[in-house]
Amino acid sequence: MRAVEVDGSPASITGLTSALAEALGGGPAVLPYASDALRDAMEPTRPAEHGTAVIIATSGSTGEPKGVLLSAAALAASAHATHARLGGPGHWLLATPAQYIGGLQVLVRSLLAGTTPAAMPTSGFRPDDFAEAAAPLLALDGPRYTALVPTQLGRLLDAGGAGLAAARAFDAIVIGAAATTAGLRERAAEAGVKIVPAYGMSETASGCVYEGVPLDGVHVELEEERVCITGDVLSHGYRLRPDLTSEAFEGGRFRTSDRGRWSADGRLEILGRVDDMINTGGVKVAAAAVERILTAQPGIRDACVVGVPDPEWGEAVVALVVGAGCDVDSLRAACREEAGVAAAPKRVEFAAELPLRGPGKVDRTAVRNLLRRS
Structure with missing residues (x-):
């Protein structure tokens, strides 16, 4: 296994891209980390699990370290399906940390497309830096893509100017990692x-679902609202955790921690996490709603x-x-009118x-701790 530190510098991105290219071709598994x-x-001195090309190390929603195991085939299936949905292979701008799956897939897509990704500093998102990093890429022919999180998109819209102009010039901007609000x-x-709002995760x-529609080769089922996914894009388990692997992956499908429903036009809508239900006075309220x-x-x-916690x-x-303003x-009244008094x-x-x-x-834990203290 090859552990590669990712600090956002051009040298670290180049090193990770090189290691990733070898891993996709059957070389040592890569563990990108910050x-x-x-x-x-992740115990990098121990051999990687069989068939692993990349290990995505994450603290997860609970803070417990986990390593998501991904094969070269799963990474390639995701990249090819993304290009098929967006409009073909193209040029990518890396704007999110490459140790996470959203940023790492920008590198994978670029490698498989035979293009060189542009990259911007990831130590703090600034619209002017986005415009500067995007400029050479936007001068190229062919589709131009990037992947952002909602917070970054919001900052571009707020700032206007060169950053927003650059955002307009992309053929598609994949928005992931968190829900994209209607506003x-x-x-x-x-x-x-x-x-293009996307739903998916390291696993x-x-x-794997763009604009509510699963990518080619991805199948989604709802098991009492729990979202379950099958397809070639799936991880084959967790690093050194057969217990977590058997719990989440069964019969070739991945049981997520998310609740969902099908809209009237057949699109998947994510309702929140299975564990985000709040029991208040005996009434269950979905935080996401x-x-x-x-x-x-x-x-x-x-x-x-x-x-x-509340004594009553x-x-x-x-x-x-x-x-602001x-x-x-009025906010409480809107919630009461649309979702009931308990909400x-x-x-x-x-x-x-x-x-x-x-x-x-x-960080819901940080929010909960902040509100408990106040």
Whole structure:
């Protein structure tokens, strides 16, 4: 196994791309990392599991280190299906950390397309840096793509100027790692930015459902609302954790931790995590449903809803929102009207931004701890 440190520098991206090319061709498995603790948790001195090309080390939603095992075939299947959906192989801009699956797949897609990816600093997203990194790529012929998280897209839309102009010039921008709110979709459409919201995870070698439609070769089933996925894009397990592997992967399918439903036009809608239900006074409230209502209100850019211990209700529904000029009573009334009395947050607090874990994922544990302290 080859552990490759990824610090966002051009040299580290070049080194990772070279190691990745060898792994896809049958060479040593690659463990990209930015955290020494996660690297050590993967025990890089021990041989990689059979058939593994890449190990994605992640702390997961629980904070427990896990290593997702991906074969060369799974990575290639995801890359080819993505190109088929977007409009063919093209040139990619790396704008998210390459130790995570979203960024790593930008490198895989570029390798399989025979193109050289452009890259921007990943130590802090600035619209001007995005425009500068994109300029050489946008001068090339053929499809031009990038992958962003919702927070990055929001910053481009807020800033306008050269960054937004560059975003408009891409043939497609895949938006992943976190849910794309209806408000963000509308803002992107009004600004002329062509986004493709994607759903997926490390275990599916990146996004496997685009705009609610599974990629070619991917099949989605709902098991009592739980999203279950089969297809060539799947991981074959977790690093040194046969117990987690047998629990999540059974009969050739991956049982996710997400709840979903089919819309009237046959598209997959993600309702939130299986474990994000809040039991308040004996009534179960889906945190994701309340978040969708809040982010649909004027002035609200983002929201995270969690349950905190409450002596009267067992759990109280509370919300941390990003926005300005918002009336708390109006926000609570909207939730009460659309989802029932129990869904109205007992408390709403405001922040300049939500705490994040990884590339654009909201750190729900940090939000819960913050709201419990307050």
